[in-house]
Amino acid sequence: MPAYSLYMGCSVPANYPNYEASMCRVAESLGLELQYLEDVSCCGSPNLRAMDYWGWVLVNARTLAIADNIGHDILTPCNGCFGSLKDAYHLLKHDTNYREKVNEELAKENLEFKGISKPRHFVEVLYTDVGIDALGKKVTKPLDGVGIAIHYGCHLLRPKDVTELSHTILDELVEVTGAHVIQYSLWKQCCGATVLPVDEDLAIRLARDKLKSMKESGAVFATVVCPACCNQLDLQQLGLRESYDEEYEIPVLFYSQILGLAIGLDESDVGLDMNRVSARPILQHL
């Protein structure tokens, strides 16, 4: 049974316990052993990176160094955490001067970044370590070919030399559940979460563009793998009723919820009632 150091971050447990629970239960069903990393640091988000690069590297290097002591790869469900951890990992792997400077600081806590534990996103572990064939064999309640639009989220995919992730993995992961992947023109576009604190109107407009594009292409559901993207695409639909007087009615599910249902988990196991736009209609498509 492959083991991973689980890094949950703060947004998933605080805002989306349905993502945390569904991911853990899916992992359990698939025989992935997840051990919570203890005493690690919040990644700080891209906003910390913007205002305080050195502080951002330090908090993330600290997490990487703690994981190095255990030796397993780090597994995280959040694109923001993944982006921060992987970016810091990439920097420290390639920039020896920076790495020395960082390790001098970490030495105060008897820690050292060694680069043993690689930060990995949950969906990439599903794709690479479990594999599509093995997942297919686990699917007992396949979806009926209903159309699902995928939002990968920027920090899962880009910059590619850092993330080392292909922009087709979620397509395959969704298809193996029996759903049909909806192609839509703005599939690559950002959800707008990062500019929310600086320009709320712009952030809302970006979410709207995205939802509009999904809807026009015939998506019945959408799937995300990041809490910030979920804020923008699920929660923001409630806001769009007021700001634009528009109703999109696209339930947005975390991928682990969809996979969980397809491998036979109960709706309460995947926290289906916590999605802001009701996700219950998915039950009619199993």
Added chain:
Amino acid sequence: MTESNDKSRPPEVLIDPIDMSKLDPTFRKEIQSMPNADELSACFACSTCTAACPIANVWDIKPHQLIRMILLGMRETVLSSKEIWLCLTCFECQERCPQNVRVTDIFFDCKNLASEEGWIPNNIVSLGKELLEKGQLYTVTADWEREDLTLEPEVPGLSTTAVKRILSETRTGRLVKGGD
């Protein structure tokens, strides 16, 4: 856009002339010394970054212009611009640059310099304050939701004291204290 026929007045121009005396020739070196900015001067101004940017249409200064301004030494214009803070950090520009200029990363460098000099939106400082005081960005407000899913009541695994200690000694600490 149209040029005046009246030769007694200067022609209308699309952009203001650059005042050479205000240029800072050390600015590009300053940026280049920061993380991920080595390829900065490889930019040949093709503006692929601008074509790739989903929100360049609402930027007065476009991404390729910002890069050019850095190379020219227009330090204050770049660092005080609202555009660097409107960057979505979606990395679409960087991904497409034919010269491997790490455009998004360079805008992160600009935001760090801007923060150092006080050109930082209040809401970003507030996020820094949140991190400094709570040691994490989000805290659990609806613990019954976690309970329903048989998850432990608090955010699991995070040391908030370590984050508070680290950030109180870096720029975050200085900015938050400076703002109080």
